Amino acid sequence: MHFAGVDIGSTMTKVVLIDETDNLLSAIKGPTGPEHRQLANRVMAQALEQASLKIDDVDFIVATGYGRVNVPFADRQLTELSCHARGVFSLFPDARTVIDIGGQDAKCMKIDNGRLIDFVMNDKCAAGTGRFLEVTAAALGIRLEDMGEISMRATTQVQISSLCTVFAQQEVAALLSRGEAMENIIAGIHNALAIRIGALAQRLRIEPRVVVTGGGAKNTGMVQAMKNKLDCDVSVPEEPLITGALGAAVLAREVYSKTAGEHGKPSTGPRRLEQATFFSEERP
């Protein structure tokens, strides 16, 4: 049997296919962003291709993430919070706290045996999200993926006083013109972001093991700043972008087995491998 998890985030779409014993068959990620959202179905098609499967070979599909609502090829929707919790639990069975630094939100989850028990999210402002890193990388004229490595060369941390994504950009420009070293500025940015996300996380009582996921977890400087801020070790999955999709796939298997046990094979309806639409588009 085959199960799929589709995590349509604000920036990236991630698809994971597993079998009935949770073996990974394929894991694919591709851009979603507003201008590319039609690619969500292509990411799904690629994942199927990699696993040599057709959409109808998949027994149950769970969609999650910001774009989860109108996925024409999914059987069930669950929030990314429950999916991250479940995905991280598969990789780290002793995880109690998950911090996800995503493209447009940051969230902290408390988990108990893989079950989401409490959570906090940032408000709709971009402060404390991956967008903050994207915007400042652009202001510095460097690539997002190089930020971590550059920051590791820092000799000191520049204080970034504004957590507002717009004002931080100006502050970065001012620091550059003052002659501050790039690596020290980036280290300061990571620190500012870690303070913001750490404060969010501390609203829940943080318990080890702490796992950091999402695009932010791919940035080594950011992960180091989180360790410093939380004053504890943090773990990062090998591929921190796919934990939501992995959790969705595992939950797809669990929902399927539970329903099959109680009421027989769940009906999955017709699936169309077509583009997903976002919440805002269903509103008048």
Next chain:
Amino acid sequence: MSEDSRGISRARQIYLNRSKRARELKAEGKKIIGYPCVYVPIEMLTALGLMPYRTCGDIREPVTEADRALPGSFCPIMRNCLDCALKNKNDFLDGMVTIHSSDPQEKTARVWQSYTDHPYFHFIDMPVTTRPEAVQYFTSQLNDFKKTLEEFSGQALTEDRLASAINSHNRQRGLVRQLHELTKPSPPLISGTELVQVVKALMSLPVAEGNDLLIEIIGEAKNRTDGPEKKATRLITWGSTLDSIEIMQLFEANANVVMDESCGGIRAYRAEVESPGDPLQGLANYYLKEITCARTFRQAKPGEARKDYARDLQTRFGYLEGIVREWRADGAIMLLVRYCDPFAFEMPSLKDYFDSIGVPSTYIEYDYTIGALAPLRTRVEAFVETIS
């Protein structure tokens, strides 16, 4: 439209076109008086044949005009409410009564007075504690209100007239409570979304017409077959004002909302005015003590210095336990409107209270616009996933 879905559907129509009835009555010569907050004792208006009309914001309306009068980091509901007034949406009003129920209400009152030209305007000062002296002071303020109303209407506000108006409004409170009995079954016989429409309709009609509407709706809901779908989770909501179905629909996409403890829900109807003696004092007592809005400072014993957090929580929020148990709620959503300090300060204590009675709770903050509902949807769904 089928015969048995008349009242609920009529409430929806009134909700969608709130000022229609007020405009009709205005054309017939009736005077319409606006009030932005349920702390205004509308019995006094009804008693003089004036129609109370609750002025609300419109969550779909982008605030543009209010910016010239109010700061941006300010109660978004009052901003929106004033914005509607500045766009002449309340041009049928003959007057406006505002009250010091919160600082934004008080600050907006002055702006309201200078930017609009209704023939009648009155501001009621309202104390913030429930001490006996506060009730006395509030009674004296209602007496002042009475004088300006008498002058405006050219009639005397007699005790008989007031007692009769109090009766009609108490009857409305009783009927709203009866209506909420119908959310006790599972699935409820009336949805949270429908209740938002009904309550807003009541705040757009003369009391007698509102009572007729309620009787019709109660009869209809008891026998309906097209009621809300049963959801796995039953929730109550708590907050300042929940007056827009868009927010309620967000909650009801994943759960049945069986009670809204806000001034767009049950809050103005939970208790009744008792006035064995002076009706003004009866009103003062009721409005100051019985409306459970965060703006009023409540103590187990007024003026007491002893600290006892558990007893304090019981005094402030104890009434919620009965609601949770009787309506068999699985969880509670605390809905905060951005910049609403009184409710924001109350929230951590209320969270402790819900924890103490074993009720899962979460808080959702919004800024009274429909632009950013998608992230709220994720919070609500995730909360329901944690408790179901």
